Amino acid sequence: xxxxxxxxxxxxxxxxxxxxxxxxxxxxxxxxxxxxxxxxxxxxxxxxxxxxxxxxxxxxxxxxxxxxxxxxxxxxxxxxxxxxxxxxxxxxxxxxxxxxxxxxxxxxxxxxxxxxxxxxxxxxxxxxxxxxxxxxxxxxxxxxxxxxxxxxxxxxxxxxxxxxxxxxxxxxxxxxxxxxxxxxxxxxxxxxxxxxxxxxxxxxxxxxxxxxxxxxxxxxxxxxxxxxxxxxxxxxxxxxxxxxxxxxxxxxxxxxxxxxxxxxxxxxxxxxxxxxxxxxxxxxxxxxxxxxxxxxxxxxxxxxxxxxxxxxxxxxxxxxxxxxxxxxxxxxxxxxxxxxxxxxxxxxxxxxxxxxxxxxxxxxxxxx
Numbered sequence: 001x002x003x004x005x006x007x008x009x010x011x012x013x014x015x016x017x018x019x020x021x022x023x024x025x026x027x028x029x030x031x032x033x034x035x036x037x038x039x040x041x042x043x044x045x046x047x048x049x050x051x052x053x054x055x056x057x058x059x060x061x062x063x064x065x066x067x068x069x070x071x072x073x074x075x076x077x078x079x080x081x082x083x084x085x086x087x088x089x090x091x092x093x094x095x096x097x098x099x100x101x102x103x104x105x106x107x108x109x110x111x112x113x114x115x116x117x118x119x120x121x122x123x124x125x126x127x128x129x130x131x132x133x134x135x136x137x138x139x140x141x142x143x144x145x146x147x148x149x150x151x152x153x154x155x156x157x158x159x160x161x162x163x164x165x166x167x168x169x170x171x172x173x174x175x176x177x178x179x180x181x182x183x184x185x186x187x188x189x190x191x192x193x194x195x196x197x198x199x200x201x202x203x204x205x206x207x208x209x210x211x212x213x214x215x216x217x218x219x220x221x222x223x224x225x226x227x228x229x230x231x232x233x234x235x236x237x238x239x240x241x242x243x244x245x246x247x248x249x250x251x252x253x254x255x256x257x258x259x260x261x262x263x264x265x266x267x268x269x270x271x272x273x274x275x276x277x278x279x280x281x282x283x284x285x286x287x288x289x290x291x292x293x294x295x296x297x298x299x300x301x302x303x304x305x306x307x308x309x310x311x312x313x314x315x316x317x318x319x320x321x322x323x324x325x326x327x328x329x330x331x332x333x334x335x336x337x338x339x340x341x342x343x344x345x346x347x348x349x350x351x352x353x354x355x356x357x358x359x360x361x362x363x364x365x366x367x368x
Contacts, residue, residue, distance in 0.1 A: 001151045003234040003254070003280035010257045010281045013047035021046035024053060027343040037311070041289075041331055042338030048262050048287065049170075054338045060107050060171040060328060061164060062098070063252070064091070064321055065157070066127075067115035067245030069180025070138035071223070076216035078207045079179045082135065085118035087177040087320065088127065097322045098175065105328060111177065112160055114153055115244030130156050136243035139184055140222035143240050150239035150247050157251030165259040172256060173291070173328055175266040175321020178245055183216055185272035186298040187223040187241045191231060192275050193301050197221035200298035202268065207317075234280045242276075249273040254280065257287040264311075264331065266324035267294035271302040278306050289331065291324030292316060 021043040026032055032039070046054040066088050072081040079087075088111055090096045094103060102109045113128045117135030120128040132153045136144040145153065164172060186200040193200075197220040203213060223241045230236040238247040250273040256263050257277075265274055265288055277284045290308040293300065295317050303310065311327040 001154065001235060003154070003250075006254045006258065006277075006281040006284070010254070010283045010287075012283050012286045013044065013260075014050050015047065017050050017052060018043050018047035020052045021054065021338070024343070025338070028341045029344050030341055035337060038330070038334040038337055041334035045262065045331070045335050046338065048260060054335050055170070056335045056339050057171050057332045059168050060173060060332075061169045062102055062107055062109040062173045062175065062321055062325060063160065063164065064098075064109065064111045064175045064177050065245040065249045065252070066111055066113050066177040067181065067243050068117035068135040069144070069178060069184055069243050070136055070142075071140060071183045071219050072180030073138065074140070074215050074219050075212055076183050076208070076219055077179050078204055078212075081179060082117040084177055084179045085116050085122055087179075088113070088116065088123055091177065091320070092124070092127075096320060097318050098320045098325060101322060101325045105325065107173070107325065107328065112156070112248065114156060114248040130160075132156060132244040132248070136184070136245075139187060139226070139241045140219045144184065144243045145239045145247065147236065147239055149244065150235055150242070153244045153247035154235065154238070154251035157248035157253070158255040160248070161252045161255035161259060161261065165256070165261045169261065171328070171331065172261060172263045173266070173321055173324045174249065174252070174263050174270050175319070175324060176245060176249065176269040177320055178243075178269065181243065181245065181269045182296065182298075183219055183223075184241060184243050184246055185269045186296075187220050187227055188237065188246070188272040189268070189275055189298040189302045190220060190224055191227040191237065191241070192279060193305055195301065197224055200301060202296035202298060204296075204319075234276050238276060246273055250276045253277045253288065254284055257281065257284040260287070262287055262289065264289045264291040264324045264327055265308070266291055266321045267319050268296040268299040268302070270324075271299045275302040275305060289327070291327035294319070294323060
């Protein structure tokens with residue numbers, strides 16, 4: 001398997017459709033620019049859907065990839081090593097911020113166990129049946145995965161993307177449920193951006209003290225030494241310093257781009273996987289939105305490299321897909337406005353003569 005093959009399979013959202021959407025926007029009753037970034041989002045969705053006017057978002061889905069990382073055993077996380085299954089269990093029980101928001105927004109949640117380190121009997125069979133391996137290796141001293149496991153994980157993500165596209169999902173909110181995942185993600189981003197460990201080391205969603213931060217920085221530094229020799233092969237990079245959940249998310253993101261399925265990214269873990277995906281297929285980021293700024297320095301690096309501007313910056317660091325899900329109403333609002341706002345009456349426009357949009361200005365612009 002060669003991830004570079006995705007470059008030939010992924011096309012950009014339809015530029016001609018986007019131009020048609022921009023022209024239609026100029027004819028709407030609300031002045032151009034008055035809806036801010038919502039205009040841009042509506043046009044992006046039109047191009048992704050190949051539809052003018054844009055279709056409203058009817059079947060969004062939250063997809064969370066779960067896994068444990070051996071590097072968490074170094075006390076680099078605010079959570080105990082090998083405890084990601086507790087996050088999964090709490091989400092299934094409706095007791096996490098993500099679960100509450102999903103319930104509030106009526107969005108279904110799908111959890112995929114790619115590499116949890118727990119007995120399968122602790123979780124429902126639909127969650128654990130896809131597991132690639134039990135936990136990922138300690139990336140500062142050993143590979144996260146074998147080459148075969150990395151390929152299996154990527155193919156798992158591709159299969160999940162196909163299932164979602166085939167079932168009618170029209171927008172995915174992507175997140176992770178992991179312990180130690182931000183350490184692996186920061187390593188991937190530092191390697192791909194050519195930066196040092198201290199530049200990308202954050203404190204994670206659960207928060208860590210200064211001593212834990214220093215341990216995390218040292219682990220990323222050591223993992224970076226192992227990552228740099230394999231930068232030329234994205235699959236080998238994921239096997240060396242990624243993990244089963246990160247490899248699966250990368251495959252998922254790339255296949256979503258192949259299937260023209262838009263994705264909202266959450267925090268640093270999904271950003272790292274997206275950056276690996278961009279390295280394999282430079283057009284792929286055109287299918288993704290950055291839901292939020294998580295405050296993680298590695299995420300900021302990755303989003304800057306992909307030229308993705310977060311929709312929200314509200315200080316939410318809990319992770320688990322919550323920030324991306326909070327951005328969903330904004331995206332749905334953009335689609336609804338672009339789809340349902342009426343166009344100006346051309347007869348009224350002719351009567352206005354050169355004073356184009358005067359009536360509209362009286363109704364909207366002058367109200368400010």
